[in-house]
Amino acid sequence: MSLTESTPESAAKAASFSAQSLAVLPVSARNAALTSIHDALSASKDTILKANARDMELATQASQSGQLSQSVLKRLDLSRPGKYDDMLSGILDVRKLEDPIGQVTLKTRLDEGLELERVSCPIGVLLIIFEARPEVIANIASLAIKSGNAAILKGGKESTHSFEAIATVIGSALQNTEVPIAAIQLVKTRDVIDQLLDLDRYIDLVIPRGGNELVRYVKDHTKIPVLGHADGLCSVYLHKDADKDIAVKVVIDSKTDYPAACNAAETLLVHQDVLKTVLPDVATALLQKGVSLRCDETSKAALKEVLRPENAVLLQDATEEDYNTEFLDLILAIKTVPATAFSSPSSTTNGNTSSDPTTTDEEDPSLNLAIAHINAHSSKHTDSIVTASSQAAEKFMSAVDAAGVYWNASTRFADGMRYGFGTEVGISTNKIHSRGPVGLEGLTIYKYKIRGRGQGASDYGVGEGRREFKHERLD
Amino acid sequence: MSLTESTPESAAKAASFSAQSLAVLPVSARNAALTSIHDALSASKDTILKANARDMELATQASQSGQLSQSVLKRLDLSRPGKYDDMLSGILDVRKLEDPIGQVTLKTRLDEGLELERVSCPIGVLLIIFEARPEVIANIASLAIKSGNAAILKGGKESTHSFEAIATVIGSALQNTEVPIAAIQLVKTRDVIDQLLDLDRYIDLVIPRGGNELVRYVKDHTKIPVLGHADGLCSVYLHKDADKDIAVKVVIDSKTDYPAACNAAETLLVHQDVLKTVLPDVATALLQKGVSLRCDETSKAALKEVLRPENAVLLQDATEEDYNTEFLDLILAIKTVPATAFSSPSSTTNGNTSSDPTTTDEEDPSLNLAIAHINAHSSKHTDSIVTASSQAAEKFMSAVDAAGVYWNASTRFADGMRYGFGTEVGISTNKIHSRGPVGLEGLTIYKYKIRGRGQGASDYGVGEGRREFKHERLD
Numbered sequence: 048m049s050l051t052e053s054t055p056e057s058a059a060k061a062a063s064f065s066a067q068s069l070a071v072l073p074v075s076a077r078n079a080a081l082t083s084i085h086d087a088l089s090a091s092k093d094t095i096l097k098a099n100a101r102d103m104e105l106a107t108q109a110s111q112s113g114q115l116s117q118s119v120l121k122r123l124d125l126s127r128p129g130k131y132d133d134m135l136s137g138i139l140d141v142r143k144l145e146d147p148i149g150q151v152t153l154k155t156r157l158d159e160g161l162e163l164e165r166v167s168c169p170i171g172v173l174l175i176i177f178e179a180r181p182e183v184i185a186n187i188a189s190l191a192i193k194s195g196n197a198a199i200l201k202g203g204k205e206s207t208h209s210f211e212a213i214a215t216v217i218g219s220a221l222q223n224t225e226v227p228i229a230a231i232q233l234v235k236t237r238d239v240i241d242q243l244l245d246l247d248r249y250i251d252l253v254i255p256r257g258g259n260e261l262v263r264y265v266k267d268h269t270k271i272p273v274l275g276h277a278d279g280l281c282s283v284y285l286h287k288d289a290d291k292d293i294a295v296k297v298v299i300d301s302k303t304d305y306p307a308a309c310n311a312a313e314t315l316l317v318h319q320d321v322l323k324t325v326l327p328d329v330a331t332a333l334l335q336k337g338v339s340l341r342c343d344e345t346s347k348a349a350l351k352e353v354l355r356p357e358n359a360v361l362l363q364d365a366t367e368e369d370y371n372t373e374f375l376d377l378i379l380a381i382k383t384v385p386a387t388a389f390s391s392p393s394s395t396t397n398g399n400t401s402s403d404p405t406t407t408d409e410e411d412p413s414l415n416l417a418i419a420h421i422n423a424h425s426s427k428h429t430d431s432i433v434t435a436s437s438q439a440a441e442k443f444m445s446a447v448d449a450a451g452v453y454w455n456a457s458t459r460f461a462d463g464m465r466y467g468f469g470t471e472v473g474i475s476t477n478k479i480h481s482r483g484p485v486g487l488e489g490l491t492i493y494k495y496k497i498r499g500r501g502q503g504a505s506d507y508g509v510g511e512g513r514r515e516f517k518h519e520r521l522d
Numbered sequence: 523m524s525l526t527e528s529t530p531e532s533a534a535k536a537a538s539f540s541a542q543s544l545a546v547l548p549v550s551a552r553n554a555a556l557t558s559i560h561d562a563l564s565a566s567k568d569t570i571l572k573a574n575a576r577d578m579e580l581a582t583q584a585s586q587s588g589q590l591s592q593s594v595l596k597r598l599d600l601s602r603p604g605k606y607d608d609m610l611s612g613i614l615d616v617r618k619l620e621d622p623i624g625q626v627t628l629k630t631r632l633d634e635g636l637e638l639e640r641v642s643c644p645i646g647v648l649l650i651i652f653e654a655r656p657e658v659i660a661n662i663a664s665l666a667i668k669s670g671n672a673a674i675l676k677g678g679k680e681s682t683h684s685f686e687a688i689a690t691v692i693g694s695a696l697q698n699t700e701v702p703i704a705a706i707q708l709v710k711t712r713d714v715i716d717q718l719l720d721l722d723r724y725i726d727l728v729i730p731r732g733g734n735e736l737v738r739y740v741k742d743h744t745k746i747p748v749l750g751h752a753d754g755l756c757s758v759y760l761h762k763d764a765d766k767d768i769a770v771k772v773v774i775d776s777k778t779d780y781p782a783a784c785n786a787a788e789t790l791l792v793h794q795d796v797l798k799t800v801l802p803d804v805a806t807a808l809l810q811k812g813v814s815l816r817c818d819e820t821s822k823a824a825l826k827e828v829l830r831p832e833n834a835v836l837l838q839d840a841t842e843e844d845y846n847t848e849f850l851d852l853i854l855a856i857k858t859v860p861a862t863a864f865s866s867p868s869s870t871t872n873g874n875t876s877s878d879p880t881t882t883d884e885e886d887p888s889l890n891l892a893i894a895h896i897n898a899h900s901s902k903h904t905d906s907i908v909t910a911s912s913q914a915a916e917k918f919m920s921a922v923d924a925a926g927v928y929w930n931a932s933t934r935f936a937d938g939m940r941y942g943f944g945t946e947v948g949i950s951t952n953k954i955h956s957r958g959p960v961g962l963e964g965l966t967i968y969k970y971k972i973r974g975r976g977q978g979a980s981d982y983g984v985g986e987g988r989r990e991f992k993h994e995r996l997d
Contacts, residue, residue: 067897071920155942161931163941170953171923251953272747272954293976300978422542433976444971445546448646456636456974465979466638466970467630467993478645478726479747480955483970495941495958496919499931501768501908503775504940518942 055199055242058232059249062172062197065227069195070169072225074146080192080224081142087220088185088213089135098212099125099181106205115205122179123205134182137470141189144469147487148195154521158507158514160500162521167491169195171251174243176201176265178257181209187256188217188231190472194490197230199250201243203257211235244269252490254473259373274485276476278426279309280373281458284384284417284443286434287318291325293455294433298329300457301431303336307375309474310429310451310461314370315379316417319386322349326381334358338377341365345383370424384417414439418446425449427476429461429483450476450483530674530717533707534724537647537672540702544670545644547700549621555667555699556617562695563660563688564610573687574600574656581680590680597654598680609657612945616664619944622962623670629996633982633989635975637996642966644670646726649718651676651740653732656684662731663692663706665947669965672705674725676718678732686710719744727965729948734848749960751951753901754784755848756933759791759859759892759918761909766800768930769908773804775932776906778811782850784949785904785926785936789845790854791892794861797824801856809833813852816840820858845899859892889914893921900924902951904936904958925951925958 069077088095106123109115125131153165173196177183184200191198202210214233221228234243244253244265253273255265262277283301285294301312317326322345330340330350341363342350351359369380421430429451432443440454451461461484463471468486475481481489507514544552563570581598584590600606628640648671652658659675666673677685689708696703709718719728719740728748730740737752758776760769776787792801797820805815805825816838817825826834844855896905904926907918915929926936936959938946943961950956956964982989 064894067893067921067923070923071917157935157940157942163935168920266745270741270745290976296976296978300980304978304980418542419539440973442546444969445643446542448542448545449969451970451972453972454974455976456972457978459979460632460638460972460974460977461970462979465632465982465991467632467991478967480967482967492953492955492957494919494924495926495936497926497928497931497935498915499929499935501765501771501930502935503771503779503932504934504937505775505779507940516940516942 054236055234055239055246056249058199058234059172059174059243059246061229062199062232063249065229066169066171066197068227069192069197069230072195074148076225077146077192077195078142080221080226081138081189083220083224084185084188084192084217085135085138085142087216088138091212091216092131095209095212095216096126096131098208099123101208102181102206109205119179119205123181123209125181125209130182134185137182137186138189141186141193141470141487144193144487147193147491152493156517156519156521157497158502158517161502162498164496164498165493166496167488168494170490170492171196172249173198173490174201174246174250174253174271175199176240176243176253176255176257176261178203178261179205180256181206181213183256184210184213185217187254190470190487190490191231192226194487196490197232199232199234199243201234201240204237207235240265241268244271247271256473272477272480274475274477274481274489275473276309276426276428278373278476279311279428279474280314280371280424280426281310281312281429281431281461282314282316282421282425283312283431283433283458284316284421285318285321285325285329286414286417286432286436286439287320287386288435288439289318289321289325289433290435290455291328294325294329295332297431297433297455297457299332299336300459302333302338302379303377304457304459306377308459309373310458311375312431312458313372313374313378313380314424315381316384316420317346317381318384318413318417319345322346322383323353326350327353330354330362330381331358333379334361336377338379339363340379340381341369342381343383346381349383370420373426382420384413384420386413411439411442414442415446418443422446422448427478428474429453429458431456431458450474529711530709530714530721531724533674533709534647534649534718534721536704537674537707538724540704541644541646541672543702544667544672544705547670549623551700552621552667552670553617555696555701556613556664558695558699559660559663559667559692560610560613560617562691563613566687566691567606570684570687570691571601571606573683574598576683577656577681584680594654594680598656598684600656600684605657609660612657612661613664616661616668616945616962619668619962622668622966627968631992631994631996632972633977633992636977637973639971639973640968641971642963642968645965645967646671647724648673648965649676649721649725649728649746650674651715651718651728651730651732651736653678653736654680655731656681656688658731659685659688660692662729665945665962665965666706667701669962671965672707674707674709674718676709676715679712682710715740716743719746722746731948747952747955749950749952749956749964750948751784751901751903753848753951754786754903754949755789755846755899755901756785756787756904756906756936757789757791757896757900758787758906758908758933759896760793760796760800760804761889761892761907761911761914762793762795762861763910763914764793764796764800764908765910765930766803769800769804770807772906772908772930772932774807774811775934777808777813777854778852779932779934781852783934784848785933786850787906787933788847788849788853788855789899790856791859791895792821792856793859793888793892794820797821797858798828801825802828805829805837805856806833808854809836811852813854814838815854815856816844817856818858821856845895848901857895859888859895861888886914886917889917890921893918897921897923902953903949904928904933906931906933925949
């Protein structure tokens with residue numbers, strides 16, 4: 048890790064240059080570097096915690112004068128029980144993952160002695176911009192090295208001392224390894240984010256690790272592809288045949304397991320037919336957990352009729368804006384899905400009825416209305432349907448445009464560890480490259496290799512003496 | 523296909539909305555739509571050629587007054603022998619390709635009754651901007667429908683009449699199919715490219731089909747991911763142990779098979795040791811084919827010594843700019859790769875020698891110099907090495923950062939048909955999503971589906987009564 052006060056451009060150039068050495072290292076060399084980083088960070092715990100204590104001191108002052116939130120303070124603190132050890136074991140977890148590089152995903156014999164192979168390879172140079180959490184440095188450095196990518200790290204000003212201390216340790220740990228030190232670049236200079244975001248010549252992918260505001264800022268200020276998600280507006284839809292117990296479990300977990308998470312539910316769509324059968328138990332359970340329910344007129348009226356008075360009095364009115372809001376809090380917007388298509392909230396703009404999903408499926412117009420609402424309001428993160436019908440579930444999962452589409456399961460399962468990826472680079476709501484929880488694979492791309500004996504394209508095709516391609520798929 | 527004078531926004535909105543109907547259509551319905559389009563275009567050949575003749579008439583006038591190039595005129599002409607039939611058979615070729623949608627690429631049992639699946643799905647809405655060639659409409663409409671994507675088409679003004687005629691036919695052909703007509707949107711309004719490129723809310727991927735200038739303009743004016751390549755600066759490197767016959771075959775084919783193609787070679791790197799052994803035959807063969815050779819001092823001096831006088835006199839001097847130029851013509855820049863590392867043209871910026879690929883590999887510094895030159899000057903499209911050493915070839919293929927890295931084969935193989943993909947959406951030099959020749963797969967992404975029985979994330983983890991994930995990989 049470079050310890051100099053690199054300019055953004057020199058850091059990016061050095062990272063880009065070192066990426067080609069990193070790309071040819073065997074996994075044993077990359078793993079050895081992770082071991083070295085782990086051991087060095089373990090040995091330097093005291094020094095690093097001391098540096099972190101300085102950051103905490105300054106941050107506490109800023110917090111007391113109201114310039115910094117309590118939650119930033121909490122994220123900054125490396126001395127909290129288990130946090131440092133989690134950081135260390137995270138490095139070993141990454142080390143034991145399967146090598147994502149050099150995987151052959153396609154092999155074709157174009158002709159005798161002319162073979163095509165598609166092989167996974169590193170993307171190149173990653174730019175990681177993060178806010179307060181200093182342990183992200185170790186995590187990201189591990190992920191980058193394991194996947195053969197160079198990385199440029201830019202931390203927030205609150206974590207400056209921790210950042211420097213960890214960087215120094217990682218830098219000297221790398222000196223005894225085959226991984227080029229320049230492959231992990233630290234940019235300490237302030238106010239350089241815009242300059243970094245301009246360096247599309249050297250940087251291949253930006254990963255912002257922080258709040259919505261950071262992600263949105265990054266997305267709005269760069270031409271480099273950004274891996275991540277700004278919003279997490281997830282919905283749960285209770286279909287007309289939803290099982291009551293499943294509905295309660297899925298909605299309660301989706302909303303209350305960790306309301307500040309991006310995969311928590313923010314909107315509950317309810318089929319008109321179950322407003323007085325399934326919804327009341329769901330609503331009662333939510334109210335018991337302290338969730339504020341913002342209801343549309345129809346659902347509120349139905350609930351008022353059947354809830355106990357002490358619960359009914361808690362119901363609030365929803366505004367249109369509530370259906371576009373990521374509350375990240377114990378608040379849920381509830382909307383009724385009418386049982387017929389005639390009150391469709393959506394309409395096509397070109398008068399072509401066959402393209403209107405609210406009318407194509409005559410058997411189940413309300414399902415289409417729910418799908419249309421989600422596609423218009425959700426953030427393509429994770430959406431779930433509760434239904435007894437596999438047909439409705441499959442339709443929902445095909446038609447809802449989101450990274451995660453679930454049937455009778457909580458939206459909270461959208462997570463790299465829960466998916467069994469071993470690690471998580473982030474959750475992507477992009478429509479290309481990587482979608483949903485992104486594991487190491489998301490930090491790779493592929494290249495096509497051809498091994499021949501001097502053949503030219505002019506040897507093949509139609510005409511005398513020309514050969515035909517075999518295009519034989521190999522294992 | 524919408525025949526109205528859609529505004530960019532209404533077209534994008536309608537396409538986006540219809541994408542959710544398209545996403546649930548089975549492949550049989552998508553293929554039936556292709557059959558319908560094929561038959562309709564076949565039946566309307568006369569009408570369409572009449573419209574095309576009007577475009578040709580106006581374009582010929584523009585060409586005569588010098589406003590339009592001959593090559594545009596040629597690309598515009600649908601009446602050239604075989605062109606219309608190629609367009610028709612192209613639709614059937616796409617129809618017979620394997621369905622790219624619904625492919626399960628990962629299946630994991632998270633727990634009993636809780637299964638995770640990663641399934642390929644359409645990206646959503648494609649924006650295709652093309653220049654003169656009117657047959658691209660049929661090609662792109664077929665690719666979009668086959669892959670379940672909606673598409674917005676924006677053609678160049680030269681092809682207006684052909685475009686309208688083909689669009690009308692496709693539009694009525696779709697009316698008898700399950701594919702929503704609004705899924706293929708035609709934007710005829712002029713000067714709306716910038717507005718379309720702003721619609722990242724509705725459009726997921728832009729595919730420019732045209733010259734470098736168009737691609738570069740599109741890349742510079744949108745936040746939507748762009749699939750394509752602006753440049754095709756490909757290199758061939760003759761290593762110290764290059765076989766002479768192979769070198770001649772690979773270089774001649776790479777340079778002269780079709781010099782105007784993006785996969786033609788523009789730079790020839792030659793190891794110092796073979797300047798007088800292998801290069802002379804290569805140079806003589808190139809000169810015989812009418813290729814202008816722009817040489818650096820060392821290679822020119824060596825060739826002067828050994829070439830016949832009538833050939834030697836043809837050699838030209840290279841400028842630095844030649845090594846950054848995509849000639850797209852019978853011109854080749856030649857550069858010597860020195861046999862030692864001491865004259866390294868590259869240097870690191872941070873003084874960290876271990877990151878310097880010109881010095882890490884002590885056995886073969888010249889190979890590293892060639893790799894460094896290519897990574898600095900080539901356009902990450904396709905680069906080839908001619909060598910007898912598998913070790914050198916493998917190193918080259920790992921370290922060169924390009925979509926195609928070849929050993930003893932012509933750069934001209936970089937092509938979707940030659941790779942056996944059945945079709946080609948374009949060639950991408952992007953570092954994420956799709957790289958190299960892009961087949962139908964490049965128009966897909968995936969979503970994660972979970973099928974459960976009401977489980978919540980809080981059921982799992984550490985603690986009493988909590989379950990552990992199984993994470994069992996299924997076939």
